Amino acid sequence: MGALFIRDIRLGLRAGGGVLIGILFFLAVIAVIPFGVGPDLKLLARIGPAMLWIGALLATLLGLDRLFQADRDDGSLDLLIMAQERHMLALTILVKCLSHWTVSVLPLVIASPLLGLFMNMEPPAIGATTLTLLVGTPAITLIGAVGAAVAVSLPRGGLLVSVIILPLTIPVLIFGVSASYGAVEDPAPFLAPFLILAAITLFFAVLGPLAAAAALKSSTD
Numbered sequence: 001m002g003a004l005f006i007r008d009i010r011l012g013l014r015a016g017g018g019v020l021i022g023i024l025f026f027l028a029v030i031a032v033i034p035f036g037v038g039p040d041l042k043l044l045a046r047i048g049p050a051m052l053w054i055g056a057l058l059a060t061l062l063g064l065d066r067l068f069q070a071d072r073d074d075g076s077l078d079l080l081i082m083a084q085e086r087h088m089l090a091l092t093i094l095v096k097c098l099s100h101w102t103v104s105v106l107p108l109v110i111a112s113p114l115l116g117l118f119m120n121m122e123p124p125a126i127g128a129t130t131l132t133l134l135v136g137t138p139a140i141t142l143i144g145a146v147g148a149a150v151a152v153s154l155p156r157g158g159l160l161v162s163v164i165i166l167p168l169t170i171p172v173l174i175f176g177v178s179a180s181y182g183a184v185e186d187p188a189p190f191l192a193p194f195l196i197l198a199a200i201t202l203f204f205a206v207l208g209p210l211a212a213a214a215a216l217k218s219s220t221d
Helices: 002-014 016-037 041-062 069-074 076-083 086-118 123-150 158-165 167-182 191-220
Strands: none
Touching: 016 041, 016 086, 041 086, 041 123, 041 158, 041 167, 086 123, 086 191, 123 158, 123 167, 123 191, 158 167, 167 191
């Protein structure tokens, strides 16, 4: 599993254009917001956590169709499906999700504090938003594995992946934004939505790979 993790990271870095596109898309989403809402710095600071979460969500969806694409192109995906039992295939998918998140999504989390400054956010809001992105974005990748497994055999499955998984990511978005606001707004709680966000990630860390393994198995039948 460690060798698979390192291999997928190398493949992801080798196809570096996808990572760069995600970061540029994230930057573009945040950069156009001041032009739409005006130069009100207080308004930008108030909507900053939500905008960072929406931008990170859309940028993450942008690259999920590549989760199994390289393995499908070189034929190794069929070997993985045929050679492993379903529970072992689920573990393999979990490792692939972790490597995909490390290469494609972690740079978005690292870039979010700089974009938070662009939105005139206070340091506590930037720290809370970055922390919630770090905890919540793995859930988006794990959910996306199911959509990517369903659409892996389709020639243009990128849009289908987004359509399938976007409704499932709404709870992640809700609790991520709620926890971010709870760290800076006194009446709003931080710990409760943050713990729910962490629980969602752990839940999909179990359910997501199992569902994706079942989808891959059915696609080869």
